[in-house]
Amino acid sequence: MEAYMTTTTHRDNLNSDDNDKDDTANNINTNTEIGCYAEEEEERYTVPLLWDKKDSTIVNNTSSDIVQMLNSEFKDFSTIKPDLDLYPEEHRDEIDEADLLVQSLNSAIYGCGSATTQSQYDASITNLSTVYDMIASKLSSSSTTHPYLVEGCNTITTADISLFTTLLRFDEIYRIHYKTNSRIVARIPSLLRFMRRVFNIRGVSKTCNMNEMKVYVRKFSGEKVFSSKNYNAASNWTIDGFQALVTLFIAIACAKMFNQGSLQRVWAAKSDTDTRKGFALGSVMVFFLMFFFGLMGVLAYAKDPDSYDNFEKLAYLSFFDLLGRGWHVLVLIFVTALAASSIDTLQNALRCVFSSGLISLESDLKKNGHNSWVNCGRCDYARMLAKVFLVLVNIPLVILASKSISVLALFLVADLVFARATLTVFL
Numbered sequence: 001m002e003a004y005m006t007t008t009t010h011r012d013n014l015n016s017d018d019n020d021k022d023d024t025a026n027n028i029n030t031n032t033e034i035g036c037y038a039e040e041e042e043e044r045y046t047v048p049l050l051w052d053k054k055d056s057t058i059v060n061n062t063s064s065d066i067v068q069m070l071n072s073e074f075k076d077f078s079t080i081k082p083d084l085d086l087y088p089e090e091h092r093d094e095i096d097e098a099d100l101l102v103q104s105l106n107s108a109i110y111g112c113g114s115a116t117t118q119s120q121y122d123a124s125i126t127n128l129s130t131v132y133d134m135i136a137s138k139l140s141s142s143s144t145t146h147p148y149l150v151e152g153c154n155t156i157t158t159a160d161i162s163l164f165t166t167l168l169r170f171d172e173i174y175r176i177h178y179k180t181n182s183r184i185v186a187r188i189p190s191l192l193r194f195m196r197r198v199f200n201i202r203g204v205s206k207t208c209n210m211n212e213m214k215v216y217v218r219k220f221s222g223e224k225v226f227s228s229k230n231y232n233a234a235s236n237w238t239i240d241g242f243q244a245l246v247t248l249f250i251a252i253a254c255a256k257m258f259n260q261g262s263l264q265r266v267w268a269a270k271s272d273t274d275t276r277k278g279f280a281l282g283s284v285m286v287f288f289l290m291f292f293f294g295l296m297g298v299l300a301y302a303k304d305p306d307s308y309d310n311f312e313k314l315a316y317l318s319f320f321d322l323l324g325r326g327w328h329v330l331v332l333i334f335v336t337a338l339a340a341s342s343i344d345t346l347q348n349a350l351r352c353v354f355s356s357g358l359i360s361l362e363s364d365l366k367k368n369g370h371n372s373w374v375n376c377g378r379c380d381y382a383r384m385l386a387k388v389f390l391v392l393v394n395i396p397l398v399i400l401a402s403k404s405i406s407v408l409a410l411f412l413v414a415d416l417v418f419a420r421a422t423l424t425v426f427l
Helices: 031-037 063-072 089-114 118-140 158-177 189-199 210-220 228-234 239-257 260-268 272-303 305-309 315-321 325-367 380-402 407-426
Strands: 002-004 049-052 057-060
Touching: 057 063, 063 158, 089 118, 089 158, 118 189, 158 189, 158 210, 228 272, 228 305, 239 407, 272 305, 272 315, 325 380
Parallel strands: none
Antiparallel strands: 002 049, 049 057
């Protein structure tokens, strides 16, 4: 007989990232595999789980039943406290009564979490507050000789174990995920004394893995969670990643060589020193910004690698997959502002390049003895023609945008053209 157990969580993965021991008897990694191995019809299995290795079947996976079994049938195997009885015969009626109280608390907690209407939640939270206060009052009235939930019993019982596992998760998990925020364990002295007393019993603290409990609850609610295995896979150094790094650097560097907005800022600088300072400061800011988005991409992939591998999610938008719904509105505002700023720079750069070209043309015509056909002495016509040119250029851009052509594909074509032209133009 084998028991796959943890006092504080109901995880499906028996071999998590927290150095759990492998199942060498059956080579099984998850409780679901145990169910398939035993040919059970249930779709979901939780721990603690009692497994009969000889008959290859699940004996029980109800925590209260397993505790009773371990307390009675497996007592002879105990080497630490073989005389410990969690369910003494002389106090069984009181223990059963206390167990019912804890079960009522658990039912109210899960009722809050599963409520689909306000009336259902109100009924559950009211019931929870009532039972919670009853337990707190019961513990506060305990004397130093009867420090546990069952009065008249000076040792820990099955009712205390059930209550401990519930209270351990209450503040950190239930208040957040099940909205049981009408009560806080940390603010009730009698509950805190009880928790410390049980926690300090030998062996109990080793079962209290709060991070693992949080991961389970988030998984159970359908939320994707991080794992060190997925993070290591996402942050692994590969040749493909290095090639992407080099390609991206070459593409952006070549494209920026032809960016009139950047050149416009160079000529607008007060001095060469100011130009260097501006480039240095901008480079540092861009580095940390790109580092941040790169790290967020790694975390997003580690959270849901299958969706990115199957192209259900796009890697270049991975940062936004980490945001909640409310944040997308703020992001849309910032993206619109940044896009408008960049477009404004490019539009002004195009207009300036075209108008300066007309002025240079007019100057060349005069030098060669030709009459000026644009009358650019006052630059009025040059500015007007530059504006007309800018409007005409934007017409095909609007048409392309309406066709929803991939931005990455457009950037790829532009980067290829600039990469081929850089050496020819600048050398």
